[in-house]
Amino acid sequence: MTRQQLFEQIQRKRSYLCIGLDTDIKKIPQHLLQHDDPLFEFNRQIIEATADLCVAYKPNIAFYEAHGPKGWVSLQKTLDVIPQDIFTIADAKRGDIGNTSELYARAFFDQMNFDSITVAPYMGIDSVSPFLNFPNKWVILLALTSNPGHEDFQLLSVVSEGKSYFLFEKVLLNSQEWGSAENMMYVVGATRCDYVERIRELVPDHFLLVPGVGAQGGSLEEISKYGMNKECGLLVNSARQIIYASSGEDFAEKAREAALQVQQEMDRFLNEYLPI
Ligand SMILES: O=C(O)c1cc(=O)[nH]c(=O)n1[C@@H]1O[C@H](COP(=O)(O)O)[C@@H](O)[C@H]1O
Numbered sequence: 001m002t003r004q005q006l007f008e009q010i011q012r013k014r015s016y017l018c019i020g021l022d023t024d025i026k027k028i029p030q031h032l033l034q035h036d037d038p039l040f041e042f043n044r045q046i047i048e049a050t051a052d053l054c055v056a057y058k059p060n061i062a063f064y065e066a067h068g069p070k071g072w073v074s075l076q077k078t079l080d081v082i083p084q085d086i087f088t089i090a091d092a093k094r095g096d097i098g099n100t101s102e103l104y105a106r107a108f109f110d111q112m113n114f115d116s117i118t119v120a121p122y123m124g125i126d127s128v129s130p131f132l133n134f135p136n137k138w139v140i141l142l143a144l145t146s147n148p149g150h151e152d153f154q155l156l157s158v159v160s161e162g163k164s165y166f167l168f169e170k171v172l173l174n175s176q177e178w179g180s181a182e183n184m185m186y187v188v189g190a191t192r193c194d195y196v197e198r199i200r201e202l203v204p205d206h207f208l209l210v211p212g213v214g215a216q217g218g219s220l221e222e223i224s225k226y227g228m229n230k231e232c233g234l235l236v237n238s239a240r241q242i243i244y245a246s247s248g249e250d251f252a253e254k255a256r257e258a259a260l261q262v263q264q265e266m267d268r269f270l271n272e273y274l275p276i
Contacts, residue, residue: 001087001115002136003182003207007231009055009085014267016232017259018056018089018209020239021046021078023063027244029251039064039074042251044081046243049252051083053263056235058089058209079112087235089140089209090114095127102130109134116140118187118209121171125178132179139184141175144168144199146189146212172202181205188227190218190236196226207233214241220262224269232274238262 010016021043028042035041047057059078064071082088094104094117108114109131116138119128131139144154154168165173172186181203188199190212199208208227212218213236220236227234242262246254 001138003231005085006055006087006207009087010232010270013052013055013263014270015053015055015263016234016236016266016270017054017262018058018087018235018237019046019050019054019242019259020091020211020237021057021059021063021243022239023059023074023243025067027247029247029249031249037070037074037077039067039071040077042243043074043078045252046255047078047081049256050242050259051086053256053259054086056087056089056237057082058091058237058239060091060239076112079114088113088115089235090117093118093120093142094131095120095123097123098126098130101127105131105134105137109137116185118142121175128175129178132183137183139179140209141171141184141186143171143186144188144192144195146191146216146218150189150192169198169202172199176203181207185209185235187211188223189216190220190223191216193219193222193226196223200227200229204229205231205233207231207235209235209237211237211239214238220265221269224266224273228269228273228275230275232270236262236266 023039023042028038032038032041059075064075090108108117118140119131121141156167157164158167158170185207188208188210190210210223213220242255242258245258
């Protein structure tokens, strides 16, 4: 999917919501356990109930890998029922030496047909660039993450050409030479909205994937106010708050209500904060 197609979808749906399919067998409603493939059945109903309210789905691969080969089948079946015009993110946080990254890219882009994959920048350019060689596919590079441990490395100071930067700022600056705003996005946690203005100075045009609203407590309004650019430039992810809105038979209906509430806020923020 191209950036233009993504922006068109955002305008059409008045939404920049990404729903995280972090489908946990221990949290899904009990009555689904009688199905042959409970993970898929849960996802299928969530997708059917929410597809008009969101622009992206992000299955976190760990929730599928944990089930071995059966989990990979549930994941593929899930991808097959996501409507074509919705952006898909493999939240796999990969990255390895070049020839290995190339195989990860083939697995997620060629075999599974995801639009994008989350990638860790720690191993540098040759670990990331193999993912950038696929037309209309995207790398979503971890920059400033939402978890408490982000302070351990991402906020360390590094001095480069006499100037001091946070390590995550160097990730944003240097990686712009590897790809463009047409094939790279950055992960920025909603729990660190205090850095978003600075991030927008460094990457004014790129899309940001923003996890951390909902269950992790980040503010949708703040990230929208400080992070939105002229093509919206935001995909705000929410998983648990939406997909586990109810643990009963009405789970899909309640997920829709939770997604609708977020979409209505997003509609308002698009009116208020999208630069003309
Ligand atoms: O790459 C991610 O998506 C990610 C990065 C990050 O900094 N923080 C973060 O929570 N995530 C993912 O975003 C999802 C958050 O889910 P909820 O907290 O339930 O909305 C999980 O799948 C996390 O793995």
